[in-house]
Amino acid sequence: DPTGVGARDLRECLALQLAERDRLDPLMARLLDHLDLLARADFARLMRLCGVDREDLEEMIAEIRALDPRPGSRFVTEEPATAIPDLFVYRFGRRGWRVELNAAVLPRLLVDKAWYAELSSTKLDREAREYIGERLQSANWLVRSLQQRARTILRVGRAVFERQRPFLERGPGALQPLVLREIAAALDLHESTVSRAVAGKYVSTPHGTFPFRYFFSTALAGDNGENVSAEAIRLRIRRLIEQEDPAKVLSDDQIVALLRGEGINVARRTVAKYREVLGIPSSVERRRLKALAR
Numbered sequence: 167d168p169t170g171v172g173a174r175d176l177r178e179c180l181a182l183q184l185a186e187r188d189r190l191d192p193l194m195a196r197l198l199d200h201l202d203l204l205a206r207a208d209f210a211r212l213m214r215l216c217g218v219d220r221e222d223l224e225e226m227i228a229e230i231r232a233l234d235p236r237p238g239s240r241f242v243t244e245e246p247a248t249a250i251p252d253l254f255v256y257r258f259g260r261r262g263w264r265v266e267l268n269a270a271v272l273p274r275l276l277v278d279k280a281w282y283a284e285l286s287s288t289k290l291d292r293e294a295r296e297y298i299g300e301r302l303q304s305a306n307w308l309v310r311s312l313q314q315r316a317r318t319i320l321r322v323g324r325a326v327f328e329r330q331r332p333f334l335e336r337g338p339g340a341l342q343p344l345v346l347r348e349i350a351a352a353l354d355l356h357e358s359t360v361s362r363a364v365a366g367k368y369v370s371t372p373h374g375t376f377p378f379r380y381f382f383s384t385a386l387a388g389d390n391g392e393n394v395s396a397e398a399i400r401l402r403i404r405r406l407i408e409q410e411d412p413a414k415v416l417s418d419d420q421i422v423a424l425l426r427g428e429g430i431n432v433a434r435r436t437v438a439k440y441r442e443v444l445g446i447p448s449s450v451e452r453r454r455l456k457a458l459a460r
Contacts, residue, residue, distance in 0.1 A: 251369055321353055322355075322364060
């Protein structure tokens with residue numbers, strides 16, 4: 167309990183729930199055998215395989231939608247992990263922006279020099295004194311390394327948001343092209359140092375909390391001679407598809423034409439690649455899904 171917990175796969179999970187409702191007839195079982203076609207919204211093939219018309223198929227799909235594909239999830243009480251930012255970026259004054267480290271997540275390490283002095287004042291042999299001295303040097307080195315790491319993260323953050331001010335002012339659609347090499351050159355650092363500084367870090371901005379690497383994106387040339395961030399193009403593709411008329415689903419070629427009308431010159435294969443990265447189905451699949459939803 168609940169029905170479906172412990173099932174070996176999705177088909178069995180749904181079949182157990184339908185059987186409990188006395189709805190697992192041969193036609194429904196045949197539909198469950200072709201969940202891959204249902205996922206692709208290939209309704210024509212499903213109608214042929216199940217031997218039903220469109221109206222009957224829609225009723226069968228509605229029954230499946232009423233089932234719970236993850237019956238065990240109702241017992242999960244843990245809240246999803248929240249990303250804790252390493253940097254805060256916020257407006258300062260009328261036109262400025264400030265980048266600050268999140269002191270709460272910085273490693274805190276102190277060297278107890280009083281304890282070292284007390285040990286040093288006792289009668290110790292030469293080997294013990296050398297050992298204590300070496301441990302003090304190691305501890306001081308670790309403290310300095312952590313401080314240097316924090317300064318590097320802050321320097322990189324300030325350099326990034328000097329270049330990503332349009333993002334701060336207008337949001338993700340205004341994200342600028344930026345690569346690690348550019349920040350490394352500006353700060354006289356090795357590119358690998360910048361890469362380590364942003365790896366696994368998060369930044370809190372007025373538009374939400376983002377992985378630090380989100381602000382690095384390759385450039386595509388626009389018709390007006392200005393480069394456009396690949397991430398900004400992906401966001402624009404998502405919005406175009408979200409706003410499309412269900413009766414006039416946009417093909418990749420039509421999206422290319424709309425982007426070119428906005429001064430963004432991209433190839434059809436680039437649009438298809440970005441759409442797949444975003445997890446958005448093709449126009450054929452979207453048309454089928456939206457037809458079913460009506």
